[in-house]
Amino acid sequence: MTALFGDGFDHYTTMTQAVAGKWNSYTVLGNNVSMAISAGNGRNSTASLRATHTGNGNANSGAELSKTLPASIATGGCRSSFKTSAFPTAGTVVIYRFRDTGTTHVDFRLTTAGTIQATRNGTVLDTTTFAISTGVTYHFEIKVTIDDTVGRVGLKINGVQRLDDGTNRDTRNGANATFNEIVLILQVTNSSQPAQTIDFDDFTAWNTSGTKNNDYMGDRSCKTLYPNADGFTTQFAVTGAATDWEATDETTPDDDTTYISDAVVGEKTTMGYTNLAVTTGTVDFIQTNPWVKKDDAGAKTGAIVIRSGGADTDGVTFSPGTSYAYIPQVVELDPNGAIDWTPTNVNALESGPKVV
Numbered sequence: 001m002t003a004l005f006g007d008g009f010d011h012y013t014t015m016t017q018a019v020a021g022k023w024n025s026y027t028v029l030g031n032n033v034s035m036a037i038s039a040g041n042g043r044n045s046t047a048s049l050r051a052t053h054t055g056n057g058n059a060n061s062g063a064e065l066s067k068t069l070p071a072s073i074a075t076g077g078c079r080s081s082f083k084t085s086a087f088p089t090a091g092t093v094v095i096y097r098f099r100d101t102g103t104t105h106v107d108f109r110l111t112t113a114g115t116i117q118a119t120r121n122g123t124v125l126d127t128t129t130f131a132i133s134t135g136v137t138y139h140f141e142i143k144v145t146i147d148d149t150v151g152r153v154g155l156k157i158n159g160v161q162r163l164d165d166g167t168n169r170d171t172r173n174g175a176n177a178t179f180n181e182i183v184l185i186l187q188v189t190n191s192s193q194p195a196q197t198i199d200f201d202d203f204t205a206w207n208t209s210g211t212k213n214n215d216y217m218g219d220r221s222c223k224t225l226y227p228n229a230d231g232f233t234t235q236f237a238v239t240g241a242a243t244d245w246e247a248t249d250e251t252t253p254d255d256d257t258t259y260i261s262d263a264v265v266g267e268k269t270t271m272g273y274t275n276l277a278v279t280t281g282t283v284d285f286i287q288t289n290p291w292v293k294k295d296d297a298g299a300k301t302g303a304i305v306i307r308s309g310g311a312d313t314d315g316v317t318f319s320p321g322t323s324y325a326y327i328p329q330v331v332e333l334d335p336n337g338a339i340d341w342t343p344t345n346v347n348a349l350e351s352g353p354k355v356v
Contacts, residue, residue: 002206002207002208002209002210002211002212002213002214002332003204003205003206003212003213003284003285003330003332004069004070004076004204004205004206004207004330005022005067005069005203005204005205005287005328005330006203006204006205006222006285006287006330007022007023007203007204007222008042008046008047008201008202008203008221008222008223008224009037009042009046009047009048009049009200009201009203010042010046010047010222010224010251011224011226011251011252011289012037012252012253012326013037013039013047013251013252014037015035015036015037015065017252017253017326018037018049018065019065020323020324020325020326021325021326021327021328022067022289022326022328023065023066023067024066024067024068024181025064025065025066026063026064026065026066027063027064027066028062028063029060029061029062029063029064029187030057030058030060030061030062031057031058031061032053032054032055032056032057032058032061033051033052033053033054033057033061033062033063033186033187033188034051034052034063035049035050035051035052035063035064035065035186036049036050036052037049037050038050038199041199042081042199042201042202043081043083043137043201043202043221044221046201046224047201048081048083048199048200048201049065049184049199049200049201049203050197050198050199050200051063051184051185051186051197051198051200052186052196052197053186053188053193053195053196053197054195055193055194055195055196056191056192056193057188057191057193058191059091059188059189059190059191060187060188060189061187061188062094062185062186062187062188063185063186063187064097064183064184064185064186064187065183065184065185066097066099066181066182066183066184067181067182067183067205068180068181069179069180069181069182069205069207071180071207071209072100072176072178072179072180073146073178073179073180073207073208074145074146074147074177074178075143075144075145075146075152075207075208076143076144076179076205076206076207076208077141077142077143077144077154077205077206078096078141078142078182078203078204078205078206079139079140079141079142079202079203079204079206079217079220080139080140080184080200080201080202080203080204081137081138081139081140081199081200081201081202081221082095082132082137082138082139082140082198082199082200083135083136083137083138083198083199084110084132084134084196084197084198084199085134085135085195085196085197085198086134086194086195086196086197087110087111087112087113087114087134088110088111088112088188088189088190088193088194088196089112089190089192089193089194090112090190090192090193091112091188091189091190091193092109092110092111092112092117092189093109093110093186093187093188093189093193093196093198094107094108094109094185094186094187094189095107095108095109095110095116095184095185095186095198096108096140096142096182096183096184096185097181097182097183097185098144098146098179098181098182098183099179099180099181099182099183100146100174100175100176100178100179100180100181101180101181102181103173103174103175104121104173105120105121105144105146105171105172105173105174105179106118106119106120106121106125106144106146106151106153106171106173106179107119107121107122108142108155109189111127113131114131114132114133114134115127115128115129115130115131115132116128116132116155116157116162116163118153118155118163120169120170120171120172120173121173125153125169125171126153126163126164126165126167126169127163128155128157128162128163129162130157130160130162132157137199137201138157138158139157139158139159139202139219139220140155140156140157141154141155141156141216141217141218142154142155143155143164143215143216144171144179145171146171146172146176146177146178146179147168147170147171147172147177148170148172148177149168149170150168151168151169151170151171151172152164152168152169152171153169153171154216156216158219159218159219182205184200184203186198201221201222202220202221202222203222204220204222204284210332212284212332212340213284213285213332217284220284223276223277225273225274225275225276225346226249226251226273226274227244227245227248227249227271227272227273228245228249228271228272228273228274229245229271229272230243230244230245230269230271230272231244231269231270231271231272231307231350231351231352232270232307232350233268233269233270233307233312233352234269234270235262235264235267235268235269236260236261236262236267236268236269236352236353237260237261237262238260239256239258239259239260239261240257240258240259241258244260244269244271244352245271245272246258247259247260248260248271253291253324255324260353261295262353262355263296263355264355265355265356266354266355266356267354267355268305268312268352268353268354268355269352269353269354270305270307270312270350270351270352271350271351271352272350273347273349273350273351275347276343276346276347278343279343279344279347280343281343282340283340283341283342283343283346284332284341285330285331285332285341286330286331286341286346286349287328287329287330287331288304288306288315288328288329288331288351289326289327289328290302290304290326290327290353291324291325291326292318292320292324292325292326292327292353293320293321293322293323293324293325294320294321294322295322299319300319300320300355301317301318301319301355301356302317302318302319302320302353302354302355302356303315303316303317303318303353303354303356304329304351304352304353304354305350305351305352305353305354306331306335306349306350306351307349307350307351308334308335308336308345308348308349308350309334309336309337309345310336311335311336313335313336314354314356315329315331316329317356
C-alpha cells in the first residue's frame with residue numbers, strides 16, 4: 001500500500017470528531033489562532049479545514065491538526081488544496097510539517113511575498129520563485145526525503161514543479177531519518193501579523209512502499225459518498241430509522257439516535273452509496289470510514305465488507321472502543337480481480353459492517 005490516508009473534511013463538522021479516529025491531535029499553541037471545519041469554504045464549495053488567525057498576538061502562536069502515519073517513512077509526502085486570505089507582514093507562516101514523533105524535520109512556510117519556503121525546522125533549504133495569490137485555491141503536492149546528505153524537498157503547485165532542483169540537502173533534524181507525522185498548521189513566527197484564514201481540503205498522505213499512489217499524481221480531490229440504499233445482505237438490526245442506509249447516512253454522525261447493530265459473529269450488512277459525478281477517469285483508492293463503537297464488555301471485532309462484482313470481501317479487522325470513533329481503511333484495488341478502481345465499479349459497489 002502506498003496511499004495511507006485521505007480526508008475531504010465533508011462527513012463531520014467538529015474538531016472533536018476530526019480527532020476521533022481520523023486525525024490524531026488538534027492543538028492550539030498560544031493565542032488568536034484556531035481551527036474549524038468550515039462549510040462551503042472547500043475547493044468545490046464543500047467543507048474545508050479552516051485555520052484562522054485573528055491578527056497580532058504572540059510570536060509562534062498556531063493551531064495544528066496532526067496525523068500519525070501507520071509506519072515511519074524515509075520518502076513520501078502529501079497533497080491538498082490550499083488557499084490563504086493574506087500573507088504575513090513579517091516573518092513567515094508555517095503551513096505543513098513533517099515530524100518524527102514530535103520532532104520536526106521539514107516544514108513548509110508562506111512568506112511575506114507569497115512564495116513557499118522549505119526549511120529544516122527553521123533553517124531555509126529552498127524557496128520558490130513563483131508566488132501564489134491571496135484568495136485563490138491551489139493544489140499542492142509535497143514530496144520529502146529525510147536524510148543528512150541526500151535529503152530532498154519537493155513541491156508542485158497546480159502540477160508545476162516549484163521546488164526540487166535536484167540538489168541533495170540535509171533534511172534530517174532528529175535521531176531518525178524518517179517521519180511518521182504530517183501536520184496541517186497555521187503558525188506565525190512574528191507577533192505582528194494581519195488577520196488570516198487558510199483553507200485546506202482534499203488531503204491525502206502517501207509513501208513509496210508500493211507500485212501505485214507512490215509519487216506525484218497530479219490534481220486530485222476527495223469525494224465523500226453516503227449510503228443511499230440497502231444492499232444484498234441486511235442482517236444488522238436497525239434503530240431509529242426505517243432502513244439500514246437511513247440509519248447511517250448522516251453527514252454528521254448522530255451517534256445513538258440512528259444506527260445499526262449486531263452481536264452475532266458472521267452477520268453483516270451491506271449498503272449502496274451515492275455515485276461519483278463522473279463515469280471516466282482515475283480512482284486512486286477508496287477509503288471506508290465507519291463510525292463505530294462497542295456497547296458491551298469484552299473484546300469485540302469487526303470488519304468492513306466490500307461487495308464488488310457480486311462477491312463480498314472482508315477488510316482488515318478492527319476492535320472498536322466504547323466511544324464512537326472513525327476507523328478509516330484505505331483500499332487501493334478493487335477486490336473483484338485486484339484491479340484498479342474505476343468510477344463504474346465504485347458506483348456499483350456495496351459496503352458495510354460485519355461482526356468477526
